[in-house]
Structure formats: structure tokens, C-alpha cells
Amino acid sequence: xxxxxxxxxxxxxxxxAQAYQAQIISRAPSALGPDWSVRExxxxxxxxxxxxxxxxxxxxxxxxxxxxxxxxxxxxxxGDTVSHRMSLELPPSPHADVITLHDVVAWRFADESAPVPAxxxxxxxxxxxxxxxxxxxxxxxxxxxxxxPLVVPNGVDPRYYDAEPADAAAxxxxxxxxxxxxxxxxxxxxxxxxxxxxxxxxxxRERPDLTLALAGPPHPRRTALFDGMPGTVMLGxxxxxxxxxxxxxxxxVVVPSLYEGFGLPALEAMAAGVPVVAASTSSLPEVVGxxxxxxxxxxxxxxxxxxxxxxxxxxxxxxxxxxxxxxAEFTWERxxxxxxxxxxxxxx
Numbered sequence: 001x002x003x004x005x006x007x008x009x010x011x012x013x014x015x016x017a018q019a020y021q022a023q024i025i026s027r028a029p030s031a032l033g034p035d036w037s038v039r040e041x042x043x044x045x046x047x048x049x050x051x052x053x054x055x056x057x058x059x060x061x062x063x064x065x066x067x068x069x070x071x072x073x074x075x076x077x078x079g080d081t082v083s084h085r086m087s088l089e090l091p092p093s094p095h096a097d098v099i100t101l102h103d104v105v106a107w108r109f110a111d112e113s114a115p116v117p118a119x120x121x122x123x124x125x126x127x128x129x130x131x132x133x134x135x136x137x138x139x140x141x142x143x144x145x146x147x148x149p150l151v152v153p154n155g156v157d158p159r160y161y162d163a164e165p166a167d168a169a170a171x172x173x174x175x176x177x178x179x180x181x182x183x184x185x186x187x188x189x190x191x192x193x194x195x196x197x198x199x200x201x202x203x204x205r206e207r208p209d210l211t212l213a214l215a216g217p218p219h220p221r222r223t224a225l226f227d228g229m230p231g232t233v234m235l236g237x238x239x240x241x242x243x244x245x246x247x248x249x250x251x252x253v254v255v256p257s258l259y260e261g262f263g264l265p266a267l268e269a270m271a272a273g274v275p276v277v278a279a280s281t282s283s284l285p286e287v288v289g290x291x292x293x294x295x296x297x298x299x300x301x302x303x304x305x306x307x308x309x310x311x312x313x314x315x316x317x318x319x320x321x322x323x324x325x326x327x328a329e330f331t332w333e334r335x336x337x338x339x340x341x342x343x344x345x346x347x348x
Contacts, residue, residue, distance in 0.1 A: 002081040002347055004028065007041040009058065009087040010050040013217055013237070015186065016264045017102055020132070020154055021086050027336035032343060041076070043090060062089040066118040070094070082127075082347040084339075088119045096127040096346040101149065103261025104139045111189050120144050127346040130339065132262045135283035139261075152339055153287075154262050155332030157244070160271035161324075165249035166242075174246075175233045180211040181306060182250040182269075184243065187219035190259040192279065197225040198299035199256075203306045204231040210251065210310065215243075248272040252309040255284060256295075256302050263287045267330055270323030275316050277305035287330075291322035 006028060008021045028038045042052035045059070054076070061072060069091035076091065077083040083093030086100050101123065106115035116122075123129055123140070129149045131137040140146040171177070181203075187193055200212050214226060215235040226232045238246065247253060253269035255278040263284045266276045276292035278284045279301075285294055293309055295301035309316060 002036045004038045004082045005080045006084045010044040010052045023332040031336040031340035082343045088116045092122045098128045100130050128342050133283040136261045155335045156271045159244045160268045163244035163248035163272050166245035179251040180213045181252045182213050184215040187222040192256040192258045195299050196256050199302035202303045271327035275309045291326040
């Protein structure tokens with residue numbers, strides 16, 4: 001029997017990459033079939049209290065020379081037919097090494113986590129590099145020099161298709177009373193919150209009943225931009241089970257990012273039947289297509305998009321229907337099947 005190991009790093013702040021990991025790992029056995037066994041390796045540091053089944057001195061391994069990382073990988077992945085590293089910090093496997101590349105922000109943006117020193121060379125040597133979008137595949141080829149990256153798009157959690165909008169009582173507990181625009185995600189520079197902060201007073205002047213709800217882990221940049229701004233509520237990091245209802249109850253979801261490797265919040269909103277205003281940058285046009293309002297990543301563009309999305313125009317209802325149809329094309333079952341094709345091709 002062939003064996004696939006899927007390796008990831010435990011975290012206490014799961015984001016989009018962790019949603020991807022959970023969805024693919026849970027579907028890998030059925031996608032591969034009875035000729036394969038699948039094991040999940042969850043690494044954490046030596047003293048981490050997080051759940052997992054392997055321990056490593058992650059800081060040292062991440063910065064170790066390439067030769068040392070290869071030796072560690074030989075031990076960790078012994079007996080594998082295919083090894084899929086979902087975190088670049090983990091060392092490469094000698095057995096059909098597969099990696100996932102969500103983006104190249106570590107190399108492009110100074111405020112992101114520093115890149116793994118050996119990662120570029122390891123990506124070039126990998127048996128397969130799976131990219132979550134055509135945009136990321138181009139970045140991998142042109143910026144990192146990866147040969148023939150493979151595109152397997154993300155999916156949408158089925159809960160978003162069936163999500164009941166959070167009721168007024170639940171929203172009131174979050175400080176939301178009345179219609180709101182939702183931004184969900186991080187606060188790195190590439191998320192372009194500065195442009196959203198410049199845009200919001202202009203939107204709020206025209207739509208005084210609207211609130212801007214900002215969901216995501218606490219971050220000094222978000223706080224500095226929005227603390228005390230009229231018509232805004234910072235929700236902090238919310239439980240994963242809260243998000244589908246919060247998205248479904250929103251009037252609009254805004255994704256003003258300068259750079260996204262995929263843009264899962266936009267797709268989740270489309271699945272939930274909520275109009276999307278997204279920047280016409282990086283992977284977002286590829287994901288949103290003609291089913292959302294694409295705008296320049298400027299304050300003026302964001303203002304125009306949000307006013308259009310909340311205008312009550314019949315065209316917005318058509319966009320919502322188109323968004324639902326487009327989101328239905330992105331399923332985690334389809335994504336897992338794409339991963340299985342890659343695993344089978346390199347595990348011959």
C-alpha cells in the first residue's frame with residue numbers, strides 16, 4: 001500500500017491557510033482511494049501546549065542549512081510514498097516532496113513573516129508545487145523560479161451555502177445594530193486597511209445607517225487606523241463557527257487587498273449570497289470574476305464600490321445570484337480530487 005503523509009504546523013490562530021489544511025486533510029483518504037494510507041503529521045515546538053503528534057525545534061529547523069533540513073526530512077518522512085508539506089518551515093522529504101504555495105508574501109512584503117532561507121531552493125527541487133490560483137502560479141514561476149507549478153484552487157466551506165444570517169440578538173452582542181459592511185482577515189500592509197480607513201468616513205456620510213465591522217486578530221495597525229472612528233466596530237478574532245452567520249448577515253463584504261494569493265473571504269461571501277466589493281488586484285479578479293464589484297485599490301475606488309453595492313440597484317441582486325453560481329464551482333471535494341491527481345502522478 002502506498003502512503004501519503006500530510007504535514008502541517010499547529011497554530012492557535014488558524015486563518016485561511018489552516019482552513020485549507022483541514023479541508024484537504026479530511027478529504028485525502030476518500031480522494032485517493034483504498035490503495036493509499038494517509039497519515040497526518042502535526043508538528044509543534046518542543047514546549048508548545050498545542051495539540052499535535054510530532055515535536056521539533058521549529059525555530060532551528062526553519063533556519064537550518066539546506067543539508068541539515070534534508071537529513072531531518074529523511075527521518076521524519078521515512079517510509080512515505082509521497083510527503084506533502086503544507087508549511088514551508090518543515091524540512092523536505094526525499095520521497096516525492098510536494099508543497100503548497102498560497103502566495104509569495106514572505107518575499108514581497110517586509111511586514112510578513114520572514115521567508116524560510118532554504119524554501120526557494122526546496123521549491124525548485126520539489127516533485128510538485130501546488131498553487132491555489134493562477135496568479136500564485138505565475139508568482140511562483142516568475143518570482144521564485146519554480147518550474148511548472150500546478151494550480152489547484154481552494155474550495156468553500158459548505159456551511160457558507162446554508163448559512164442562516166446571525167440574528168439581531170447575536171449581532172447586538174457583538175456591538176452590531178443595523179446593517180453593516182464586513183471586513184474579515186488580517187491587518188498586514190497588503191490588506192490595504194489604510195485605504196479602507198480613508199474611504200469609510202466618505203461612505204458613512206452617504207450611508208449613516210451602515211457600520212463597518214472589522215473581524216480579525218487584534219493588530220496595532222488596525223487599532224491605529226480605526227479606533228474611535230465613527231461607524232466602526234472592531235470585533236476581534238471570532239470563533240470559526242460564528243463566521244458563516246456573520247458573513248451571511250452582512251450587507252456587503254469588502255476585500256480591498258493589494259495582494260492575495262487566493263481571497264477566500266470573497267468566495268465565502270459569494271457562497272453566502274452577499275455582494276462583494278474587491279480590489280482588482282492579484283488573484284481577486286480570478287476568483288471573483290464578473291460576480292462581484294471590482295474596484296481600484298484606492299479610497300475612491302472603495303467608496304464607489306461600497307456605495308454601488310448598497311444602492312439597492314437591481315444589478316446588485318443579479319451579482320448576488322452570479323456570486324452564488326460562481327462559488328459553487330469551488331468545492332473542497334474538487335480541490336481534494338485535484339490534490340489526489342498530483343499525489344498519484346508523483347507517487348508512481
